[in-house]
Amino acid sequence: MSMDLLAHLQELDNLITREKPKGGALIPVLHQAQELYGYLPKELQDYIADGLGIPQSNVYGVVTFYAFFTTKPRGRHRVGLCLGTACYVRGNTKNLERLSRELGVNAGESTPDLRYSLEVCRCIGLCSKAPAIMIDKSVHSKVQPDQVAEILSRYE
Amino acid sequence: MTTLTINGKTIEAPGGTILEVSQANGIRIPTLCNHPALAPKGACRLCLVEVKGSRVLQPACTFPISEGMEVQTESPKVRAARKFVLELLLSDHPKDCMTCEMCGNCELQDLIYEYGVKETPFVGDHHEYPLDDRDPFILRDMEKCIHCRRCIRACDEIQAVNAITMINRGFRSKVATSFDTRLQDSNCVFCGQCISVCPTGALTEKDSHGQGRVWQTTKVTTTCPYCGVGCNFDLNIRDGKVVKVTSNWNNPVNKGALCVKGRFGWQFLHSPDRLTIPLMKSSLWKEHKGTEGAPSRYEGFVEADWETALDAVAKGLLTAKSEDGPDAVGILASAKCTNEENYLIQKLARREIGTNNIDHCARL
């Protein structure tokens, strides 16, 4: 795995300088770094570790603890299917099967063309409109399996 | 003073945790994640005790005593809970005591024995990791890890290296370096502190494998010869040979901590290459003794005796001093010597030879 750390180095440095003086800077920095680079490969984690003066192991320990952080590149569109209680009892597993078939990947994977990544999440606060799917920052509620393909096609 | 009862016995103590107070009063409470050299964590749940008024069982290692507290450390409920935890641990553990390096010296094995956990009632997934022998000195068998985090705390609290940490979450969590690399590729300094605190066979000394069970070896406390700090450790000796170095937690100098040389650099002790008699250049010997001398393994050197060798050195020094003055001599002392030895050598330089040309390798 190689990555171009230089792509956003200036922003990354500013970010580290800005957050470092505040306590507990690691998680905010990881959030924003993931926003910049899309994912958190080793080079980036180590750079952040050095910048914040935190052991590299601890950075990796934190990244792998939280589901939100990823060490692999993700698709342009993050398809988050909710498997919270309400969505589960209202049949979102059927939508998951359908999504998985449409995209040809399992939950937690990205399509080879990096257009989509498929993730399972636990409740996005739309329970009364279950079953729900969140793509990037927009939500789709009361989704039926037959609508899945059409919804996906809206995300280039 | 705080007054409390433990197992019905009234006890007075100035403060501390239930575990500390119990131990001070001769009441043994089993522990796994606790280690006297490390901050308590409350993770393993082996030290659970009943505290009157509490719905759940409480860990003795972190729970502070308070006035009027009533504690039960051996009630049926407590023993059942500990057995339950051990059964769970066993359900994710290779039952490999026969060949495990730590057999007889393993805190988990001792507790499984004490609580009579012959079988675990749980069947299911267990961790499968290949034996990690990619590194020198340290062998990692993470299937045997019980996630007590003693190693992580030692690496952090004692060693301040933080090479290892817990990665992932829940059942998938594992003790590892950043990106689960070899220790060599992390900032690990191979001090082996992690091994010294690991209660199981998860972390062991690679070079000591198969060399002797704990009951086949004797421990001899000694001072490390590598540098002048004076760290103590225990040589583990079997049949007159050193097979392992282990931490000695009781000595005040290093309190169990060691560096890579002290802990792992012992194989040279039994090396046939070691010099056991002084060697002298053949020409020098001839100059002194007028004979050829006994040939040695090394070309140009003969085997000498201490008397002759030291005479030659003394003579050489005196000649140098008388011919070119005391400052023609310089002495470089070694970090491997004790303070006392270093004191004496500077006396030799200053008083006997009369030069201030005395230095020490640790200063360079």
Add this chain to the structure above:
Amino acid sequence: MTLKELERIRAKAQKELAVRGVEISPDSELKPPRPGEVRVVLRNCGQIDPERIEDYIAKDGYFALYKVLNMTPEQVIEEAKRSGLRGRGGAGFPPGQKWFFARQAVASRPAPADGTPPAYLICNGDEGDPGAFMDRAVLEGDPNSVLEGMAIAAYAMGATQGYIYVRAEYPVAVEHLQTAIPQARRLGLLGKNIFGKGFDFDVDIRIGAGAFVCGEETALIDSIEGRRGEPRPRPPFPAVSGLWGKPTSVNNVETLANIPQIFLNGADWFAGMGTEKSKGTKTFAIAGKVKNAGLIEVPMGITMREIIYDIGEGILNKKKFKAAQTGGPLGGCLPAKYLDTPIDFESLAAAGSLMGSGGLIVLDENDCMVDVARFFMDFTQDESCGKCPPCCLGTKRLLEILTRMTQAEGTAEDLQTIEYLTENISTTSLCALGQGSVNPVVTTMRHFRDEYESHVYKKFCPSGVCKGMFHYEILADVCNGCGVCRKKCPDKVIKGDKKVVHEIDLPNCIVCGDCYKACKFDAIAIRPGPTPKSRLPERR
């Protein structure tokens, strides 16, 4: 900021608001109050523009803070205690008590010499319970009420810095807070010397990163400090040693949103609502198999029947109610016999469940209770931090057993092992996640043991959920041959002419359930025994 200025802003804003009105987004979870609802926490949601602090002031916003700053902290704590408010984050601990302990701890130590805050107040907006979204509604719809509650709490306990921890899944809540905080600072309602009373308080946002356990207060603190969110044993409680070792109070969003109202209207007003030990109102997020799902706020002590049948308008598709799941993954499933129990902290706990954050998921006859238990165990197992063996390994073992049961591989011994596991996990786990993780299993075992036994002894899932443990049969005496099922069947294995009894070609049926759902005449029944294809994975 002075009282005069605040009053001036209020008068102006009230006029503006009356003219402008507020457009409720059609996407909102929140409908206008239904009969039986009393809105305290949600009173402003949908009524004001959450991105304009003036709107909040128009609704008497920040007047409670002014009032409080003219009281002593001790008086504030006393008033909070007198109101009978209990924490809405799950455990039901009175916030006044928490602030009292924190205040004591602050007093017992020297003031920090390095200029760092003497204590912290944390607002817990992690809202991890799947099926609960009230905190999201408040943060999105009325962020200032939470900020004002935080300032009051901070004054009472002696904190000068606050953190509000919001889960990453709530980007809009974060956005609205990011607007509200600078607005409040600009008006001097956050920052130094608020209302000229010498009280300093500011708030920072922290965003979660997808870990349910971080809702637990000690894990939350570790997470704010930038570490893995692994719970720590208590004592020491955060009130004594919390964020960066300082006295800290962690309070839930809904708890804090109640605070300004209590000080505006008085503790007696608040204590006038609810039951003896649970005062005030509670929001519930009703979801699942209920017609009118959504967010409601009702006085404590209302019954589940009123919530589900009156406010929620009953069960979807004329199905039979089976259970209500309350309290999220750490709560339990309550059967019909609890429908008329007044809901409060005590009664739910007595029934083996939890108030939790107020999620209420309605389950009907087509929900399998063994599968529901497995579902929750899957959740907690996935979210266990891994620190202590009872939770990390215990929930794993429970999940494995429940999974086997839903795959027709359960044994009688498994039933005993489940009981052994649940009893012990709840008393030996380090934190409330492990301790509570067994509740869904315990309650379903207690109230729906017949379903477990059917799975184990008959290998039959009577609710028609567990694949390979049932099949469908068209009842000859009910079917009128309408043909809907035939058209719905994806594999075209239903045969039958119009107006003639239909039949399923069982050897080829994949038991997808489309016919069962489609039949309007209840002519399709769930029967024991698999079909040859029903064990195939759904993904073809």
